[in-house]
């Protein structure tokens with residue numbers, strides 16, 4: 001489910017390259033997976049989880065990976081109800097169906113379930129960190145609330161074989177969209193800064209760009225899923241952080257790195273690359289925006305149980321992503 005999205009397209013490619021498995025994939029869009037549509041090991045259905053008949057078809061398979069979600073913060077305020085439907089109602093129905101069929105449900109949740117973390121917060125532990133979500137008026141937390149409730153529902157559902165994956169800011173080719181070209185609104189920071197760079201516009205630092213994130217290559221994320229497939233007995237009934245602690249940067253530092261990588265990709269002096277501009281969160285995203293100031297995962301559980309450790313350095317991940325973005329949107333500028 002969600003095989004045509006950012007993570008899904010990379011996972012699908014890896015499955016076809018590394019295994020001989022057959023895949024039934026469902027998504028509302030397919031432009032990222034065109035190369036696989038004619039593959040006779042792949043059956044693609046253009047649909048979404050709101051359709052109960054689709055859910056019934058999905059759960060005929062022994063392993064179900066759910067990647068479908070509205071997951072761009074730009075939408076958490078104005079479209080909170082839709083965000084909750086996408087991140088709670090639909091996965092809940094899928095979990096119910098998996099519990100009946102016996103399918104193993106690998107559900108992609110979010111690092112955002114850890115909520116409103118402070119600048120000095122320590123590493124977030126899957127099974128012991130306390131969780132503070134902002135007030136209901138801060139509708140930024142609509143997404144985290146829905147995702148967290150889904151996790152709790154799955155963990156409490158009798159008969160369900162579940163695994164929860166909590167991504168920490170995955171980056172790579174095909175992430176999100178370019179506003180006005182193949183999507184509307186504000187994408188996540190990688191796509192937003194990439195768009196600004198190719199359009200020659202300033203990079204917007206929300207509330208000064210002091211928030212920190214651990215950006216993680218999507219290729220590491222795919223490797224995590226294969227570690228999980230290989231050690232299903234250790235992974236069932238567990239939630240896992242998937243992130244790269246060595247890649248922690250502030251958003252202001254990310255902007256600096258992306259400016260310098262872009263200058264080298266384009267063969268320009270850095271002074272000719274757009275600069276940064278500080279904006280307020282509410283002005284930029286709208287009323288109800290709020291933020292996590294630090295999102296540092298503990299990665300010990302994935303290493304100890306599954307033998308997984310993210311490896312790809314930040315600069316390499318950003319360079320791959322920016323080169324792809326510049327090439328992919330070359331005609332859009």
Ligand code: UGA
Pocket residue numbers: 071072073110111112143167168169170187188189190192193204205206207209211213251291
């Ligand atoms: C989002 C989702 O809400 C998470 O669920 C998801 O797990 C996460 O992305 C992810 O990619 O893993 P967030 O990390 O806040 O959470 O996503 P971004 O929109 O990429 O923002 C990261 C930081 O950059 C925030 O502090 C934001 O205010 C800032 N930002 C974003 C800017 O300073 N400028 C921008 O143009 C965009």
